[in-house]
Amino acid sequence: MQCADEWSCISETGCDCTPFSSWAAVCTLAHILADTMTDSQTDGAAAESPMEFYEKVTAQGEAVRELKTGKAPKEEIDVAVKLLLQLKLDYKRVSGQDYKAGCPPTDSPASGESVPAAAEDGDDLVDPWTVATSNAKGVDYEKLIVRFGSSKIEAELIERMERVTGQKAHRFLRRGIFFSHRRVQQPCPSALDMHQILDAYENKKSFYLYTGRGPSSEAMHMGHLIPFIFTKWLQDVFDIPLVIQLTDDEKYLWKDLTLEDCHRYAVENAKDIIACGFDVNKTFIFSDLDYMGMSSGFYRNVVKIQKHVTFNQVKGIFGFTDSDCIGKISFPAIQAAPSFSTSFPQIFNGRKDIQCLIPCAIDQDPYFRMTRDVAPRIGYPKPALLHSTFFPALQGAQTKMSASDPNSSIFLTDTAKQIKNKINKHAFSGGRDTVEEHRKHGGDADVDVSFMYLTFFLEDDEKLEQIRQDYTSGALLTGELKKCLIETLQPMITQHQERRKQVTDETVKQFMTPRKLDFHF
Numbered sequence: 001m002q003c004a005d006e007w008s009c010i011s012e013t014g015c016d017c018t019p020f021s022s023w024a025a026v027c028t029l030a031h032i033l034a035d036t037m038t039d040s041q042t043d044g045a046a047a048e049s050p051m052e053f054y055e056k057v058t059a060q061g062e063a064v065r066e067l068k069t070g071k072a073p074k075e076e077i078d079v080a081v082k083l084l085l086q087l088k089l090d091y092k093r094v095s096g097q098d099y100k101a102g103c104p105p106t107d108s109p110a111s112g113e114s115v116p117a118a119a120e121d122g123d124d125l126v127d128p129w130t131v132a133t134s135n136a137k138g139v140d141y142e143k144l145i146v147r148f149g150s151s152k153i154e155a156e157l158i159e160r161m162e163r164v165t166g167q168k169a170h171r172f173l174r175r176g177i178f179f180s181h182r183r184v185q186q187p188c189p190s191a192l193d194m195h196q197i198l199d200a201y202e203n204k205k206s207f208y209l210y211t212g213r214g215p216s217s218e219a220m221h222m223g224h225l226i227p228f229i230f231t232k233w234l235q236d237v238f239d240i241p242l243v244i245q246l247t248d249d250e251k252y253l254w255k256d257l258t259l260e261d262c263h264r265y266a267v268e269n270a271k272d273i274i275a276c277g278f279d280v281n282k283t284f285i286f287s288d289l290d291y292m293g294m295s296s297g298f299y300r301n302v303v304k305i306q307k308h309v310t311f312n313q314v315k316g317i318f319g320f321t322d323s324d325c326i327g328k329i330s331f332p333a334i335q336a337a338p339s340f341s342t343s344f345p346q347i348f349n350g351r352k353d354i355q356c357l358i359p360c361a362i363d364q365d366p367y368f369r370m371t372r373d374v375a376p377r378i379g380y381p382k383p384a385l386l387h388s389t390f391f392p393a394l395q396g397a398q399t400k401m402s403a404s405d406p407n408s409s410i411f412l413t414d415t416a417k418q419i420k421n422k423i424n425k426h427a428f429s430g431g432r433d434t435v436e437e438h439r440k441h442g443g444d445a446d447v448d449v450s451f452m453y454l455t456f457f458l459e460d461d462e463k464l465e466q467i468r469q470d471y472t473s474g475a476l477l478t479g480e481l482k483k484c485l486i487e488t489l490q491p492m493i494t495q496h497q498e499r500r501k502q503v504t505d506e507t508v509k510q511f512m513t514p515r516k517l518d519f520h521f
């Protein structure tokens with residue numbers, strides 16, 4: 001069976017088409033093809049089999065994207081797009097199928113798990129390492145949901161959450177910042193999603209939360225807090241255990257850092273995480289470097305997962321190539337393992353049936369698609385997921401806030417003055433060039449980064465809506481909007497800094513010591 005779209009099928013749908021892959025894989029394929037292609041081949045004339053045409057379309061799609069990302073002249077892009085369309089027509093002619101990225105022609109012997117797939121339509125690049133779009137409004141999340149095969153968090157689910165928990169939904173839910181969850185994939189009965197988590201809660205069955213952070217530097221920025229703020233809310237509302245993974249091993253494997261640095265960053269970052277207000281009696285924070293060897297359950301699960309995922313599969317999902325170090329290739333098993341309760345025998349008393357809910361930014365989804373695929377095969381329930389959007393960079397929603405670009409980020413260590421200056425100087429504005437024009441035509445809140453940040457952090461729904469209306473009508477100027485944001489963020493960050501100061505080494509040690517939590521399993 002061939003699936004309807006390439007992103008929804010890491011065999012959860014039972015189809016045999018290739019799971020989606022990262023852009024790294026596409027780039028590699030494009031380079032290989034580029035290396036082997038002659039000019040006469042690129043016009044499609046020399047290709048014969050459907051598979052060859054398929055590969056040409058894929059490579060050309062990548063070429064178009066590269067031109068767009070590199071802001072090539074319009075004429076050049078137009079020519080490349082025309083060629084892409086022509087190749088697609090040719091593909092259809094020889095294969096009898098519409099081109100679908102990631103789904104090679106069904107009858108081709110070359111179609112296998114190792115053929116990388118691409119997000120063929122649209123300009124958005126989203127994988128665990130890269131987030132970029134050419135759209136000033138940011139990534140097209142509606143499209144991403146379709147591509148990733150997840151489900152939108154509808155008003156009905158939010159209402160049910162409010163009913164079941166008796167609490168008003170967090171603003172991140174009300175405003176579509178946590179916007180997607182993993183749906184039940186029929187006919188697989190063990191699949192979980194947020195509805196099933198709520199069923200479990202209503203039936204007084206416990207579940208637990210799992211989230212994490214890759215400690216790549218000492219400095220955390222505001223975007224890093226989003227999953228933790230939300231997870232803290234979930235922990236309070238549901239009163240359940242939480243495990244937080246600090247992937248110091250991942251950062252060592254991917255970045256040019258020493259093991260000592262990565263471990264030190266893990267401990268430093270733990271302080272910022274703890275400052276979000278987690279309850280030490282309900283939360284276990286761990287560094288992979290420390291916990292893997294210490295636990296009687298964790299590494300066993302890592303190995304089980306490793307036994308059930310092939311190199312072809314991770315190549316397909318993450319775009320690894322033959323020249324990636326083997327540490328990277330096996331790392332996904334380490335991020336998957338905390339999704340299973342037996343990884344924490346001290347908390348769950350060896351029980352293997354405790355369901356897991358993972359709040360995370362949607363770029364982490366590939367890890368958990370893999371996890372959900374493996375789970376039934378090793379006798380564990382699939383984790384449920386809640387996905388968030390990205391926190392935009394100051395310069396605009398084309399990319400997410402990144403600690404490696406200080407001007408794109410508001411750090412948790414910034415002073416009130418730095419916050420003010422950064423917002424005034426760098427926050428991309430949807431306002432008009434002059435006050436007169438702005439008053440006349442109004443601003444565009446959809447591309448305005450200050451407004452976007454307010455949707456994340458201004459609690460008052462009515463005030464936010466008023467700001468949106470006033471900005472759109474031109475009654476509110478960019479400077480005034482920015483002032484409002486500055487006044488929202490400054491106290492928030494100062495309070496965070498004060499709470500972080502209270503976090504001693506002793507507190508960190510408590511959170512990071514494997515121990516029983518205040519729950520009985």
Ligand code: TRP
Nearest residue numbers: 211212213214245247335360364
């Ligand atoms: N890989 C993530 C990062 O680089 C860290 C992480 C590990 C994570 N486990 C997770 C994030 C679970 C969300 C949920 O940031």
